Amino acid sequence: MLPKLLSLAPREYRRYIEPFCGSACLFLALNPPKSILADLNPHLISTYKQVKSRPTDVAEVMASWSATQKEYLRVRGASMTTAVERAGRFLYLNRYSFNGVYRENLKGQFNVPFGGARKNGQLATVSELIAFSRALAHTRLVCSDFEDVIAEAKAGDFLYLDPPYHYGTARNRGEYGYGAFSSADVDRFVSSVAAASKRGAQILISYNRAHQLKKALKGWALAHCSTRRSIAGFTQSRRVVREYLLRNY
Incomplete structure (x- = not known):
């Protein structure tokens, strides 16, 4: 997904903020002058x-x-x-x-x-x-819930959000660590990013249910790209999927 993310990232911003930083691959590719990387793990x-x-x-x-x-x-x-x-x-x-x-x-x-x-x-x-x-x-490296990190974003910041994807009734087996993002967090996630958007932050979201988010985030642009899953418990589960990207700019 990295080439697509880079093509959609804003050209100018003061600070980069990533509340679900994981491997931080977009951060490394952008090499921003100032940033906050955060994760609950x-x-x-x-x-x-x-x-x-x-x-x-x-x-x-x-x-x-x-x-x-x-x-x-x-x-x-x-x-x-x-x-x-x-x-x-x-x-x-x-x-x-x-x-x-x-x-x-x-x-x-x-x-x-x-x-x-x-x-x-x-x-x-x-x-x-x-x-x-x-x-x-x-x-600045922060161990925190996403809501507190998003609350720091304001005008001039680029906020990239890549929460763990939701797969309906699939059992949580502890991927990303217990207590990671789930369907129960979606409402406060939407409220948090909507507030950050009103404060002037530029926001890009990767999520497998971005259509669901788009209904709540009126006027945001929706894009997609196809990618092959490279990590899964069994190789037959690695397949080409469509990734959705939602942004407010």
Whole structure:
């Protein structure tokens, strides 16, 4: 989706804000001079804070663990004593988990089985983490509910929102962490972005039910693009889908 997102992003803005930052790929592609990256997942934000301040240390921790199932399970179940170790584990587990899935149990523990290095690729290198650290230099990292982050957006800001997609009656298995965005959050999501729009923020939303949002957000432009799902529990579930993008400019 990145080429489409880049084509729709505003050309000028004062600050970039992303309340569901996840992998932060649009942030990295845009490389804004000032930004806020936020997410409800405390493990993600803590990891980014450590990569921002101590990228070499995080890389050294990851490099100490081999890409074997035995080591993966040991690291997954181990108690890490420092923030740097926990950051290294977060990146290590995400890289080598089955089909790249992130999932937590009800206790907030990562519980995805081993996927292997052959399919999932290599860990981030020291130079890559240093580059990411530099990209985060002028970024405020926040662990927060989306509503509080959206409330900060005002005239001159570009607000990009990519909440976890809603799939009707499908059971929440802990993807993105328990307590992540669900259908119960849609009404306050709409209210929050409508208020930010009135304050003058430029807003772009990625959502699989954008038609539903468009009914509430009158006059917003709707676009779409086709993309293949690259992460799913089973390869047969990876299919070409239509992604919808809604914006107020």
